[in-house]
Amino acid sequence: MLKLILNRLMVSIPVLLAVVTITFFMVHAAPGGPFDFDRVVSPEVMEKLNEKYNLDAPLYKQYFDYLVSAIQGDFGPSFRYPGRTVAEMIAIGLPITFELAIYSILFATFLGITFGSLAALKQNTLLDYIPMSISMAGICIPSIVLGPLLSLIFGIWMGWLPVSGWGTYAGDKLLPVVTLGTAYAAYCARLTRGGMLEILGQDFIRTARAKGLSEFRVVVVHALRGGLIPVVSFLGPAIAGLLAGSFVVETIFGIPGLGRFYVQAAFNRDYTMILGTSIFFSALIILFNLLADLLGAAMDPRVRESYSDE
Amino acid sequence: MSELLQISSIWQDAIFRLKSNRLAVFGGVFIILLIILATLTPWIAPYDYAQQDRVLGPTPPSFQHLLGTDYLGRDLLTRLLYGSRISLLVGFIATTVALIIGVTWGTVAGYLGGSIDTWMMRIVDTLYGIPFIILIILLMVVFGRSLVLMFMAIGAVEWLTMARIVRAQVNSLKQREFVLAAKAMGVKETTIMTRHLIPNTLGPVIVYATLTVPQVMLLEAFLSFLGLGVQAPMSSWGLLIRDGAVSMEESWWLLVFPAVIFSTTLFSLNFLGDGLRDALDPRMGPN
Numbered sequence: 001m002l003k004l005i006l007n008r009l010m011v012s013i014p015v016l017l018a019v020v021t022i023t024f025f026m027v028h029a030a031p032g033g034p035f036d037f038d039r040v041v042s043p044e045v046m047e048k049l050n051e052k053y054n055l056d057a058p059l060y061k062q063y064f065d066y067l068v069s070a071i072q073g074d075f076g077p078s079f080r081y082p083g084r085t086v087a088e089m090i091a092i093g094l095p096i097t098f099e100l101a102i103y104s105i106l107f108a109t110f111l112g113i114t115f116g117s118l119a120a121l122k123q124n125t126l127l128d129y130i131p132m133s134i135s136m137a138g139i140c141i142p143s144i145v146l147g148p149l150l151s152l153i154f155g156i157w158m159g160w161l162p163v164s165g166w167g168t169y170a171g172d173k174l175l176p177v178v179t180l181g182t183a184y185a186a187y188c189a190r191l192t193r194g195g196m197l198e199i200l201g202q203d204f205i206r207t208a209r210a211k212g213l214s215e216f217r218v219v220v221v222h223a224l225r226g227g228l229i230p231v232v233s234f235l236g237p238a239i240a241g242l243l244a245g246s247f248v249v250e251t252i253f254g255i256p257g258l259g260r261f262y263v264q265a266a267f268n269r270d271y272t273m274i275l276g277t278s279i280f281f282s283a284l285i286i287l288f289n290l291l292a293d294l295l296g297a298a299m300d301p302r303v304r305e306s307y308s309d310e
Numbered sequence: 311m312s313e314l315l316q317i318s319s320i321w322q323d324a325i326f327r328l329k330s331n332r333l334a335v336f337g338g339v340f341i342i343l344l345i346i347l348a349t350l351t352p353w354i355a356p357y358d359y360a361q362q363d364r365v366l367g368p369t370p371p372s373f374q375h376l377l378g379t380d381y382l383g384r385d386l387l388t389r390l391l392y393g394s395r396i397s398l399l400v401g402f403i404a405t406t407v408a409l410i411i412g413v414t415w416g417t418v419a420g421y422l423g424g425s426i427d428t429w430m431m432r433i434v435d436t437l438y439g440i441p442f443i444i445l446i447i448l449l450m451v452v453f454g455r456s457l458v459l460m461f462m463a464i465g466a467v468e469w470l471t472m473a474r475i476v477r478a479q480v481n482s483l484k485q486r487e488f489v490l491a492a493k494a495m496g497v498k499e500t501t502i503m504t505r506h507l508i509p510n511t512l513g514p515v516i517v518y519a520t521l522t523v524p525q526v527m528l529l530e531a532f533l534s535f536l537g538l539g540v541q542a543p544m545s546s547w548g549l550l551i552r553d554g555a556v557s558m559e560e561s562w563w564l565l566v567f568p569a570v571i572f573s574t575t576l577f578s579l580n581f582l583g584d585g586l587r588d589a590l591d592p593r594m595g596p597n
Binding site for chain 1: 435436439440441443444445447448449450451452453524528531532535536537538548551552554555558559562565566569572573576577580
C-alpha cells in the first residue's frame with residue numbers, strides 16, 4: 001500500500017508543479033498582465049505586489065517567490081478588490097462550493113447506486129430499461145441546459161422553488177444540487193449496473209447464495225463491495241468535473257461560491273485572483289484524484305497485490 | 311438470404327448493423343441535416359445574424375420570426391443557424407486536431423514499444439491529471455477570446471484517450487503476420503505505420519472521434535455560456551442559452567429552442583457513436 005501511495009504521489013507532484021509553472025508564466029506573458037508596470041492598477045495593489053514579489057527582480061526569482069508563498073497558501077492581493085487578498089476570497093467561497101459539491105455527490109451516488117444495482121438485479125425488465133434510458137438522457141443533457149430549464153419549469157412556471165440564492169430562501173439549494181448532480185447520478189447508475197452485473201455472475205456470489213444468506217446480505221455486503229469499484233475510480237474525475245460544473249451552476253443560480261468568483265475573475269481579468277484560484281483548484285482536483293485512486297486500490301485486492309509483489 | 315452467400319466486407323457488415331439500430335440512424339440523419347443547414351446558412355437564413363430591431367424587441371414565435379426574436383429584436387432562427395456553424399466547426403476542427411495528435415502519438419508509442427513507449431505513455435498519464443478546463447479558461451483570459459485559439463486549445467486537450475486507444479491497437483497489431491511479412495520484405499518503418507498499422511486502427515478511432523465531437527461542442531458551449539468563448543454579435547449555442555437563461559422570465563422561447571436543439575445534437579452524436587461502436591465491434595457491446 002505504501003508503495004502504491006508513493007507511486008501515485010510521484011505522478012501527482014510533478015503534475016501540480018507543471019500546472020503552477022504553466023499558469024504562472026502564462027499569466028506573465030499576458031499582454032497587460034498584473035506584473036506589467038504600464039497597466040492601470042490601483043497604486044495600492046501595485047505597491048503590495050511589488051513588496052511581495054519584488055517585481056524588479058528577474059523573472060525566475062519572482063517565480064520562486066510566488067511558489068514559496070503559494071505553498072504557504074498566500075496568493076497575494078486581489079487585483080480588482082483592493083484590500084482583499086486572494087486567499088481571503090478563497091476562504092469565503094470555498095465552504096459554499098464544497099457544500100454544493102458534497103450535496104451533489106451524495107445525491108448522485110445515492111441515486112446512481114440504488115438504481116444501478118436495481119437495474120443489474122432485475123436485468124432486462126422495466127426496472128432496468130426505464131432508469132437506464134433516463135440515465136442516457138441525464139448524461140447527454142449538459143448543466144448549461146438543465147439548470148436554466150429546471151429553473152424555468154420549477155421556478156418560474158410552477159413557482160415551487162426559488163431560482164437563485166444559497167441558504168437565503170427555503171429550498172433554494174435543491175435546484176443547484178440537482179443540476180450539478182444529475183449527470184453524475186446517471187454515470188454512477190451505468191457504472192454500478194456494469195460492475196454489479198460482472199460481480200453477480202461470479203462464483204463467490206453463488207457460494208453466498210448457496211450458504212442461504214438473505215438476498216439483501218448477498219447484494220449489500222458481498223456484491224456491492226466489488227461492484228462499486230468502477231464507481232469509486234470514477235469519483236476522482238467526477239470531483240474534477242464537479243468543480244468545473246460549479247462554475248456554471250454557481251453562475252446560473254447566483255451562488256456566492258468559489259466557482260463564481262473564478263468566472264468573475266476571468267471576466268474582469270483579475271489576474272492575481274485567477275492565477276491563485278487556478279492553482280488552488282488544480283491542487284484540489286489532483287488531490288481528490290489521488291484519494292479516489294487510493295480508495296479504489298484499497299477496495300480492489302487485485303490492484304493492491306500488483307504493488308506488493310515486487 | 312442471397313446476401314449471406316456473398317462475401318461481405320467488414321464495412322458492409324458494419325453498415326448493415328448500423329442501419330438496424332434506429333437511434334443511431336436517427337442520430338446520423340439529424341447530424342447530416344444539421345450539416346446541410348449549417349453549410350447553407352448564409353443563403354437560407356431569413357435575416358442577418360447581427361440585424362437588430364430595437365423597436366420590435368422580444369417577440370414570441372410568429373410568421374415573420376418563426377422562433378421569435380430576442381431583446382434586441384434579432385431573429386432567433388437566424389442566430390440558431392449561425393450558432394450551428396460554430397458548434398459544428400469546433401466539433402470538426404478540435405476533433406481533427408485531437409485525431410492527428412492522438413493517432414500519431416499512439417502509433418509511434420505502440421509500434422516502437424520498450425522504454426520509448428513507457429515514457430510516452432507516462433506523459434499521457436501525467437497529462438490526464440491536469441485539469442484542462444482551467445488551463446483553457448486561463449488561455450482565453452490571457453490571450454484574448456480568439457476563436458481559432460479556442461478550437462486549437464480544445465483539440466489539444468482531447469487527444470489523450472485517442473492516443474491510449476490507438477496504442478493498444480497498434481501494440482497487438484504489430485505482432486500479426488502481415489506486419490511481420492512487411493518487415494521481412496524490408497518495408498520502411500514509417501510505411502509500415504502509415505500503410506499497415508494506422509488503417510487497421512480505423513474502427514475504434516472513428517468510434518472515439520464520433521464521441522469526441524459532442525465533448526468538444528460541450529466545451530465550447532460551456533465557455534461561451536460563461537462569457538469566455540464566442541462573443542456577441544456573433545452567435546453560438548452556448549451564448550444563446552446564456553441569453554435565454556437571462557431573459558427566460560419574460561421570453562421562454564429564447565431559452566427553450568436553443569436548449570432543445572443543442573441537447574438533440576448531443577443526443578444524436580452520442581447515439582451515433584454508440585451505434586458505430588456496436589456496428590464496428592459487436593464484441594464491445596454497450597457498457
